[in-house]
Amino acid sequence: MPALELRGLTKRYDDGTVALRDFDLVIPDGAFFGLLGPNGAGKTTLISAVCNLIRITAGEVRVFGEPGDSLLARSWVGLAEQDINLDRFLTVRETLVYHGGYFGMTKREAEERAAEMIRVFDLEAKADVRAPRLSGGQKRRLQLARALMHRPRLVILDEPTAGVDFELRLELWRYIRKLHENGTTILLTTHYLEEAEELCDEIALIRGGRLLARDTADGLRERYDADSLAEVYVKAMGMETTAA
Incomplete structure (x- = not known):
């Protein structure tokens, strides 16, 4: 297929x-x-x-x-768009957890997956930082992590x-x-x-x-x-x- x-x-x-x-x-x-x-x-x-x-x-x-x-x-399907389109009011962790919830993950499952993505993309020091305060590279990492949240x-x-x-x-x-x-x-x-x-x-x-x-x-x-x-x-x- x-x-x-x-x-x-x-x-x-x-x-x-x-x-x-x-x-x-x-x-x-x-x-x-x-x-x-x-x-x-x-x-x-x-x-x-x-x-x-x-x-x-x-x-x-x-x-x-x-x-x-x-x-x-x-x-x-997971999409990482060219233009950065992160919610400016959400932290890194919240961005990922909310995305997981949108795709039907339970809160616990979304939090565990978010922690995994934060670790994989080396965003642990920025987990509770809102998107506008991230560097360009960190925003790009978060965008890709979000696309992969729901596997x-x-x-x-x-x-x-x-x-x-x-x-x-x-x-x-x-x-x-x-x-x-x-x-x-x-x-x-x-x-x-x-x-x-x-x-x-x-x-x-x-x-x-x-x-x-x-x-x-x-x-x-x-x-x-x-x-x-x-x-x-x-x-x-x-x-x-x-x-x-």
Whole structure:
């Protein structure tokens, strides 16, 4: 059973903009899948559709075989968004406990899981500090910890290391790898091409709401006769621009 299956996914906004058009994508269970494309390519719309944050115009979303808008499917997805959107009135601990409660955890279970996440992400010294008083890196850690609180089977990471320093990026990479090794399916969007190549088993290129190609990093380099993933990206997006 695929972790994520999109069939004929189309999203047309009220102003007439078509962000996705008859988009098909299947991500296997247990995959570490990268999604690359420029701003406006449709990545955020795709993520929003999977997470039930927008109403799709047409098509189908299935998460581990379940309709994407079902409560069960929604409980299987964890999202760490690119933009920091933490509640400014909640402490680190409260943020995690409340999130666990939203997904049906008992208070005791949520508190135990929150303590585990605080320890894993090295936030123990900040457990009772409100979000606005955290550093940028600490906010990024908390956002990821929150996404993982309810033990999702599919984790969507939207630019998870945007704006963090190199040391924290490596630290987050280590944890994300460990998460994947434990069987979690991961969908990663990133503008850091070396990040996609370092972490992902397979990479898809998207532009203009359409899928241009998908393969391993080596397969993409061979397909586009390129020496690096950066060269693949430039060639693929350049070809699409010319075609348009």
